Amino acid sequence: MFTGIVEEVGEVVAVEDLGTDSRLVLRGPVVVPGTVHGASIAVDGVCLTVTTTDEPAGTFAADVMPETLRLTTLGDLRPGSRVNLERAARAGGRLDGHIVQGHVDGVGHLVSRTPGPRWDDLVLAAPADLLRYVATKGSVAVNGTSLTVTHVSDESFGVSLIPTTLEATNLGALEPGDRVNLEVDVIAKYVERLLEARS
Structure with missing residues (x-):
């Protein structure tokens, strides 16, 4: 994990x-x-x-x-x-991001990036079967980086990159069209599975 x-x-x-x-x-x-x-x-x-x-x-x-x-x-x-x-996270250590398994769910790509005063807003396209697990203010891993979702549409979602993320990850160098690994929140997948089992 x-x-x-x-x-x-x-x-x-x-x-x-x-x-x-x-x-x-x-x-x-x-x-x-x-x-x-x-x-x-x-x-x-x-x-x-x-x-x-x-x-x-x-x-x-x-x-x-x-x-x-x-x-x-x-x-x-x-x-x-x-x-x-x-x-991998150590047992008993802090969970500063969110639970990430390292099991990529799919590949998306950068649609656009808008620079802010000290941050960048990114819009990423994702497959429809993954977007159903993405929620505004929820968590998503992009190239293994834990990020908070700012908005979701039928074809994409947004994230904002703070200065630390821009400097300490490869997301700061992404350009429109670049492909990225996506892992959605595993809790959302388990909730869906449990609801399917009940019905």
């Missing part, structure tokens, strides 16, 4: 195409120290299992399965790509 509070913006060092799957090598000097084989790190909101680490180089490797490549933006990554990184 994650919180959606990005620890650092890392960099893709290498992408190894293994046919149907791939292996990523990523640089993350903040998240690598103390990380062991089998640990979980969210890469742009996608929970990946660490296969190897190189602490002196500040890098780690992770395998990416075909399903993950199909359902997320990880297949778009190239050496030099900047990615949001977050280690």
